[in-house]
Amino acid sequence: MTIEKRSIREIEINKGIDLGTVTLSEQEIIDYALANDPLEFHTNKKAAEQSIFKGLVASGSQLFNILHKRGWIPMFGHTVLCGLEVNHWKFLRPTYVNQQITGVVIPIFIKENPEKHTIVVTWKYEFRDEQKELVQTMEVTVMHKN
Amino acid sequence: MTIEKRSIREIEINKGIDLGTVTLSEQEIIDYALANDPLEFHTNKKAAEQSIFKGLVASGSQLFNILHKRGWIPMFGHTVLCGLEVNHWKFLRPTYVNQQITGVVIPIFIKENPEKHTIVVTWKYEFRDEQKELVQTMEVTVMHKN
Numbered sequence: 001m002t003i004e005k006r007s008i009r010e011i012e013i014n015k016g017i018d019l020g021t022v023t024l025s026e027q028e029i030i031d032y033a034l035a036n037d038p039l040e041f042h043t044n045k046k047a048a049e050q051s052i053f054k055g056l057v058a059s060g061s062q063l064f065n066i067l068h069k070r071g072w073i074p075m076f077g078h079t080v081l082c083g084l085e086v087n088h089w090k091f092l093r094p095t096y097v098n099q100q101i102t103g104v105v106i107p108i109f110i111k112e113n114p115e116k117h118t119i120v121v122t123w124k125y126e127f128r129d130e131q132k133e134l135v136q137t138m139e140v141t142v143m144h145k146n
Numbered sequence: 147m148t149i150e151k152r153s154i155r156e157i158e159i160n161k162g163i164d165l166g167t168v169t170l171s172e173q174e175i176i177d178y179a180l181a182n183d184p185l186e187f188h189t190n191k192k193a194a195e196q197s198i199f200k201g202l203v204a205s206g207s208q209l210f211n212i213l214h215k216r217g218w219i220p221m222f223g224h225t226v227l228c229g230l231e232v233n234h235w236k237f238l239r240p241t242y243v244n245q246q247i248t249g250v251v252i253p254i255f256i257k258e259n260p261e262k263h264t265i266v267v268t269w270k271y272e273f274r275d276e277q278k279e280l281v282q283t284m285e286v287t288v289m290h291k292n
Contacts, residue, residue, distance in 0.1 A: 035181075036211040039223050052227055060229050061207065065182040077185050081198055083206050086235035086284075091228065138232075 003074035008119055008144045011107045019071030019103030019125075024058050026097045032062045057094035063127055063136055064089075067103035072123075079144040081118060089138035093129065100130050108139065112146060119146045149220035154265055154290045157253045165217030165249030165271075170204050172243045178208045203240035209273055209282055210235075213249035218269075225290040227264060235284035239275065247281055249273050254285065258292060265292045 011017070024032075026045070033042030037059035040047035048056040095101055109122035120143050127136040157163070170178075172191070179188030183205035186193035194202040241247055255268035266289050273282040 036215060038215060038219060039226055061211070065207070069182060069184060073184060080185055082240075083237045085237060087233050089232035089235075091230060094228075 003071065005078055006075045008076060008079040008121070008146060011110065011121065013107055013110055016104040016106045016126075017075070019067045019105055021100055021102045022063070022066050022070070023098050023100050024062065024066075024095065026056060029056055029058045029062065029097060032065075033059045037061065053094050053096075056097055058096075060089075060091045060136065063095055063101060064125065064138060067101075067125070067127065071103055072105055076144070081143040081145050084120070084141040084143055087139045087141075089136070091136055093133060093135045095129075095135060101127050101135055103127050109141075114146075117146050119144045149217065151224055152221045154222060154225040154267070154292060157256065157267065159253055159256055162250040162252045162272075163221070165213045165251055167246055167248045168209070168212050168216070169244050169246050170208065170212075170241065172202060175202055175204045175208065175243060178211075179205045183207065199240050199242075202243055204242075206235075206237045206282065209241055209247060210271065210284060213247075213271070213273065217249055218251055222290070227289040227291050230266070230287040230289055233285045233287075235282070237282055239279060239281045241275075241281060246276050247273050255287075260292075263292045265290045 030043050033039065041051040041053055041057055042059045045056050104126045106124045106126070107121050108124045109120070111120045113119070120141065122139050122141045125136070125138045125140065126134060129135050176189050179185065187197040187199055187203055188205045191202050250272045252270045252272070253267050254270045255266070257266045259265070266287065268285050268287045271282070271284045271286065272280060275281050
């Protein structure tokens, strides 16, 4: 699927934008964790079975990174001046191998600076499992060119 | 340098722990960004020179991931039950190629649950440049086994 670039002026407060669906294989989970977050329950199936998760789970940041990269950046990456902050990133449920996770991003704060030709947006990400239960939420504040 | 495992019972409120120093090469910055955060000012030197940064800068999360992986996980990774949340992750200054960044992590909240044999800790990370200026701060809340 090709995702088209979108103008930052198109976004509307509280109007969610679909980021698509992702499933992570055992190998993808292990490779990401070895590179970035090598905790045993992300890298070792046997150890993960002994953990509170009772099975291999993805590093929390992998879910964001992949939906951000595949869903959000193709739409809005060309408008980014810089990232400002991340808040309220909650790891509510684990993500298991081959579990289908769907992402939505909602602009919950939009502030234009007409003099500087910039727009600051707080994007609320919501990731849900197949039962529509929240797996993660987070708020990312970004300065965009306008 | 080998970093020794530490007991979670050794930590003290507001007492910082050194995470060491990191410098990122141009290729490390580009490789990480292509995998996780492919914005032009992280992946393309020419485009980065035209950006507000006037040069290639690392993805914000790369700095955390690398100091977390090299500094924090060898000490405390074996005690982690699960991550809970991330707050106040502020991208205060960019990180350029070969810039030397030093990390410290400070337990700013410690709560034991003796019945469940768990300890919840909020770890405040501070990353500083060679001039001791803050580059990033963030707070990560983790549930540990006790």
